[in-house]
Amino acid sequence: MIVISYIEWSDDTIKQFRRTLLTWYDENKRDLPWRKDTDPYHVFISEIMLQQTQVNTVIDYYLKFIEAFPTVFDLAQAPEDELMAVWQGLGYYSRARNMQAAAKQIVLDYEGHWPKTAKELEQLKGIGPYTSCAIASIAFGEVEPAIDGNAFRVFARLLKIEDDIAKPKTKTLFYNIVKKIIDPDRPGDFNQAIMDLGSSYMKAKNPIIEQSPVYEFDASGQEGTYLDYPVKTKKKPPQKIPYYAFVIKTPTGYLLEKRPQTGILANFTMFPLIKKSDVEKEAIVDYFKANYSVELAHIEVDDSQKVTHTFTHQQWQINFVKADLVRFNNANFIEVNEKELYQLNLSALQKKMNNILA
Template sequence: MIHWSTEKIEAFQQTLLAWYDKDGRDLPWRRDHDPYHVWVSEIMLQQTQVNTVMPYYTRFMDWFPTVNDLANAPEEKLMKAWEGLGYYSRARNLQKAARQIVDDNHGQWPTTVAGLLDLAGIGPYTAGAIASIAFGEPVPAVDGNAFRVFARLLEIDADISKPQTRQLFEQVISTIIPADRPGDFNQAIMDLGSSYMTAKNWDSANSPVSAFDQAFLDGVEDQYPVKTKKPRPKRIPYFGLVIQDGDRYLLEKRPSTGLLANFWTFPLIKQETLLARLDEPETVTEEQLVTLLTQKVAEDYGLNLKLTTRPGKQVTHTFTHQKWLITLMDAEWQGTLDLSYFPGEWLSTADFERLALPKVQDKMWQRVKSEG
């Protein structure tokens, strides 16, 4: 790892901030240093691209203009505002933290990393971003961009997939970040990492800090950052039940814990729960699976249905560690369905517009809607 002199650190600060002042991105949450604006934008930007976030951020601020509005918002409206961004625990933690600020802190924001870390859903990166941008604390905000930028600048060969590596980067960046403009410095690093120093197709030759980029100067940019590859998401087959009555569909409300907590979806049944009933699951036929599924639906939900496989490809959706492969099943029945044991209700297509639906349900619905 390369170490910089005081003179080189000062030169780097001046070069980076001069470029940022001239060419930094004009983003709606950068037009002031309000901690609420910084916080909401940073939470939205987790796992999501800037261009995707901007209209969501604008609508969110229209609906919940202050932290007090967010704290007191109905959950249904909050989930609707977040619909499409995914990782819905982020939205729930936003509201939990808003209530901490309003109720526990009497509307006052913590102004340091240490204080911000006490709020729900705020980790080291977000705390660093808020503390530096909104309150001027000279602390780094270490995200994927910062890992990549500083790994190349200084040829840091520590594996960024390991939790302990964050501390190393924080220590290194803390010696470089300027005390007078820490927020601008962190945002400049974000912009640098999303333009000239991207993960792929970088353009270091034209980067404003090319003279400081040791990996570029040594021709080894492709070796930084060092990162162990994540295992591929586990493939999990499901059956999704399309139970229709005119213009309404039977949807279940998911449990209050786990993936898609409290969201509405077509009933989803994991294939492995059916295979667990067999002595030799590896020899199961499609006909046997449908029979087992029919039995389980009757046992768990009290619904007597005739199920047939809907033609076409499976609906797929990838979470961080899982990839769901959903076979849609059409249902027929006689008489009236008894919903006494069913954890949901009939919902019309108009209800779909009102409720926040997770992406996987939207994918299933778009498939059903397109096929009639």
């Protein structure tokens, strides 16, 4: 049996670590728009946006979002197209829908008053173990460690934790370890300090370990093995899938498809996309008529241009097919003119295709 072990700190070391970390944080914390106060709505919006998304990307979206929806009541009442207008381009679009569902829960179930514990917050849509602890600690001072990618990396390096962070079980181990280390007097600042540390001196690539304010506590740093941490099994590369995107001309513009309510790029209006493996070149007209009640003419497969769009788990390799619309009878398809094609709420992929055709 393999025994996986890690460095354990004495109570004294833990106290010194807290003091060192928070002293550094007080003098060097990043000036971010969501750090101007600890309003739970502000913390909530920023934490949802920051899921799997870099700080630099989030800043502009956050400012626009708070301007458009200043309170949880505004968000709860927002029309979906206005919500998506602000979110478009940020990715992971179910976050936006779940966020509004959570806002409705706050308004309807809690009369606008946020619950103050991680346990209650985790019951809200889109709020999981990390986000619930982040909001509870930052907005309400609950002593809960927020275990995100930064916390995994920072504590794996400091304590030489060998467990694979890709495994769900490992999150519990880190939670229990950090629960003993987190500062009970300043839990929100402690969590945010770990994140600032993890995105600067202890970032994943090109860290500056020797200059780190907590170098004296850094076991892997001192022995020069910090790049071995955290231990994480590799994900399999995205599956390559060839697609056709259909640029269907109508007398006044283009024919677009409203995508299904579930799955990738749900609800977005886009050029119809069909896997090449689902249709032979010669059978495209029949395919559209049989599956969509859309009649096409003047099919022209264009192999000269290719758009590649990589998602987390799929890479779409897209060629265009140009065609003219004869008629259609399908509520999931809509005609848009040239102007509307650029004004709709669009995914990054559709914008990429628009730019290539422009």
